[in-house]
Amino acid sequence: MIGRRMTAVALYGSLTVLSVLWLVPVAAAFVISVIPIEQTRLGWWKSGFADLTIDNYRRAWEQGLSQYALNSFVISVGSVAMTLVVGALASYAFARMDFRFKRTTFFLLITTMIVPVQMILIPLLPWLRTLGLSGGHQQFLGIVLVHTAFGAGWAIFMMYSFFAEVPEELLEAARLDGARHLDLLRHVVLPLTLPGLVSFAIIDFVFVWNDLLLGLSLLDRNHQPITVGLANLQAPHLAQEDLVAAGSIMAVLPPLVLFAVLNRYYVRGLFAGGVKG
Template sequence: MTAPTIPTTDDLGGPPDPVTGSPARGLASRVLGRFGSGTVQVVLVLVALFWLVPVLGLLFSSLRSETDNADSGWWTLLTAPAQLTLHNYSDLLANSAILQSFGNTLLITVPATVLVVVISSLAAYALAWIEFPGRDWLTIGVVALLVLPIQVALIPIAKLYGGLGVFGSITGVVLFHVAFGLPFAIFLLRNFFSGIPQDLLEAARMDGARELTVFRKVVLPIGLPAIASLAIFQFLWVWNDLLVALVFADADSAPITVALQTQLRQFGSNVDLLSTGSFLSMLVPLVVFFAFQRFFVQGVLAGSTK
């Protein structure tokens, strides 16, 4: 006599055994996987070096005399290092107009960056965590201002500055940069501040902290990467600006971009002066970027992981 058989799940029509093994990879997944290979990394390094060629050309041109720049290309410096000279930099530092323009650039960039960071931080905190009538409509208005191009405001603001007596001054240029830098700054920081856990703010309020204390003790330390990223963006934008300075700055308050543009118009073949001034103008933003690079990367990646 044989023992009765017990029906299995397959005999009863149940679900089949799960399929083991890795799922099939799609085309997009295979392409993304290729980016980790050594060949692709070598290609990316070569692309980065290719993008650095103009920077190297600018640097080499600034280290050659006017005669050498007129006779041959900057790449000949690689085979003839005797062309190296610092005479261009000494002449530039002796140029009072260029030195004044560098000072004007600092007087424009630093206040415009500090004011945008301070005002936008406070406004973003208020729009993110303080309840008041019309808050949502005010947020919508800030977002709408992001699509407003600078060009449409040049003539109206020029007339306004004429009436206020600040046209052609450093103050007028700073105010313009602050006004057009605030919408993006508030939008960026509000989105970051909204991701802060509400329990942290409520705990500080239960301990008796006022809103300004909550902002200073809780929000600012957490939002430092985003604030540093905003400061870098604003600094680079204002430092490299030419359009606003051309319209609202006179000869005494012109930044380095306008000074170099004027030199190009007057001395079109003066490559030694233009290359030297352009490289020094580019050097300051590079120093600022690498000094705050750690905070910049943290701000860009903020919110990507929990």
């Protein structure tokens, strides 16, 4: 009994220390974001309440971060929505339908998870130009399709287990009432697997929101996401730690808010995916 208690104390103590260490750079970024640049160079840890200001946030927002943030919302929401639709339809087919080459197709889709985006980045550029998705607002559709292609494998991998665990008796009862596959998916399967869908949506949103490489390579300056905007806040010959810190805090807020709002579904999804029966 004493040994278990000591193990628990050591485990939680270690996790607490690691959490505090992880929070140090986050706290430093927040403090730098609310003090003048002069105070930052003297030492952010020496600042007091008299030095606090929100001017850094206003300046970062006015220097173009607002447009970058809007672009990120368009890209992230569009990518997550399309990936969820494709993933849900494919997962239902693999979990509840029989067709030729089912296992082979499933294997090929899952293997897309291990394909690095850098491998096909160069071929993507002429493909998007050929499809007319390399100019204007069509660029949003182009990058959404790319994120969907890379996220579909993850979606199927995560959703398949949730769809497969739906009791067959419920589906059979709905079929007796005349329900077709789309009716089963919409009225029976999706409501029962909502925690799993939300769990994937949160993970995919964070992944797309934090993407830098695709946004930098496939989009022009007027359509690039907030990650590129943060890099642009840092002038080549002028250090703007205050603006970069303020922009970083604003960039991390949407995923945090999303997780806080949908946290209960996320936790239920993790338990549902990890416990069977």
